[in-house]
Amino acid sequence: xxxxxxxxxxxxxxxxxxxxxxxxxxxxxxxxxxxxxxxxxxxxxxxxxxxxxxxxxxxxxxxxxxxxxxxxxxxxxxxxxxxxxxxxxxxxxxxxxxxxxxxxxxxxxxxxxxxxxxxxxxxxxxxxxxxxxxxxxxxxxxxxxxxxxxxxxxxxxxxxxxxxxxxxx
Amino acid sequence: xxxxxxxxxxxxxxxxxxxxxxxxxxxxxxxxxxxxxxxxxxxxxxxxxxxxxxxxxxxxxxxxxxxxxxxxxxxxxxxxxxxxxxxxxxxxxxxxxxxxxxxxxxxxxxxxxxxxxxxxxxxxxxxxxxxxxxxxxxxxxxxxxxxxxxxxxxxxxxxxxxxxxxxxx
Numbered sequence: 001x002x003x004x005x006x007x008x009x010x011x012x013x014x015x016x017x018x019x020x021x022x023x024x025x026x027x028x029x030x031x032x033x034x035x036x037x038x039x040x041x042x043x044x045x046x047x048x049x050x051x052x053x054x055x056x057x058x059x060x061x062x063x064x065x066x067x068x069x070x071x072x073x074x075x076x077x078x079x080x081x082x083x084x085x086x087x088x089x090x091x092x093x094x095x096x097x098x099x100x101x102x103x104x105x106x107x108x109x110x111x112x113x114x115x116x117x118x119x120x121x122x123x124x125x126x127x128x129x130x131x132x133x134x135x136x137x138x139x140x141x142x143x144x145x146x147x148x149x150x151x152x153x154x155x156x157x158x159x160x161x162x163x164x165x166x167x168x169x
Numbered sequence: 170x171x172x173x174x175x176x177x178x179x180x181x182x183x184x185x186x187x188x189x190x191x192x193x194x195x196x197x198x199x200x201x202x203x204x205x206x207x208x209x210x211x212x213x214x215x216x217x218x219x220x221x222x223x224x225x226x227x228x229x230x231x232x233x234x235x236x237x238x239x240x241x242x243x244x245x246x247x248x249x250x251x252x253x254x255x256x257x258x259x260x261x262x263x264x265x266x267x268x269x270x271x272x273x274x275x276x277x278x279x280x281x282x283x284x285x286x287x288x289x290x291x292x293x294x295x296x297x298x299x300x301x302x303x304x305x306x307x308x309x310x311x312x313x314x315x316x317x318x319x320x321x322x323x324x325x326x327x328x329x330x331x332x333x334x335x336x337x338x
Contacts, residue, residue, distance in 0.1 A: 016183065017185055020297065020300060020301065021298075023297035024301040027293045027295040027301070028293065028301070050296055054295055082327060084329060084330065084331075085330070088316050114332050114333055120331065122327075124315075125329055126223055126318075126320070127196070128193045128195070129189035129193045129304070131300040132189065132301065132304035135300070135302075136308050139308065146293075147255065147292070147293055151295070158291075158294040160253060160254045160291055161252055162254055162289065163283050163289055164252070164280070164283055165252040
């Protein structure tokens with residue numbers, strides 16, 4: 001079971017980034033995303049619409065306290081941060097855990113998060129994107145198998161094409 | 170040489186996504202990003218500020234015509250699209266090329282792009298994020314070596330930490 005926890009969502013400022021995080025979580029193998037910060041019903045709706053059309057299982061839920069989410073999860077916790085230890089050195093240890101909760105932040109992640117989690121992991125020690133870090137982490141954690149994830153109860157799916165688009169409804 | 174070409178930028182709507190694409194390109198091994206659509210000096214400035222602080226080489230440039238960029242590049246062209254052929258099947262062929270230009274789009278990519286490029290490649294056949302697709306593609310194309318990229322002339326860099334932050338100025 002892979003959970004993503006996104007902390008500090010700002011409804012006005014980053015609905016698209018949040019949606020990208022949620023859809024990346026779903027597409028690359030996570031079963032759910034929990035977010036904290038500002039509740040954002042429009043963002044939730046747009047994610048649920050994708051799940052409804054393209055299949056699941058995938059859940060998005062809002063929680064007030066990241067502390068509670070971490071405490072209740074029981075999974076190995078991995079905070080993705082440019083300040084952490086290199087992914088390429090840490091990933092084999094993390095893969096041993098059956099359940100993982102991946103924490104990604106907006107701009108200001110409290111130092112308490114760094115101190116609470118099992119691993120602070122860097123997808124490069126450079127500033128870039130929580131969406132990119134999440135994608136590479138999910139890909140590596142599953143050793144590429146995230147690309148082959150199957151979805152259930154999909155109304156729509158694609159047939160891969162060399163050129164053009166083929167959608168099945 | 171890895172180039173990223175982002176087509177159809179909309180300055181009002183997606184400056185943060187565009188910045189994430191540019192910084193992901195830089196962090197994970199591309200030497201430059203070219204974008205088309207609406208010229209966006211603020212977005213360019215925020216990317217150049219990162220390059221100035223954290224090192225390069227990395228360039229961001231605006232071009233009016235994606236056709237011209239593709240024509241002039243001479244590199245193997247790879248369009249990332251959920252409609253394309255699976256990354257895991259295509260990547261070994263693409264790795265044989267020394268120079269690659271990776272095309273990512275906003276919402277409406279003209280069908281002419283699909284017909285012009287050497288490869289249409291899907292990072293899963295699911296809707297998610299061009300930032301995530303770009304990250305996984307760059308990671309796979311370089312067989313993980315994008316994580317070890319070194320930067321020159323950096324004013325700032327990090328020392329990876331198990332917990333906490335260590336910046337060198």
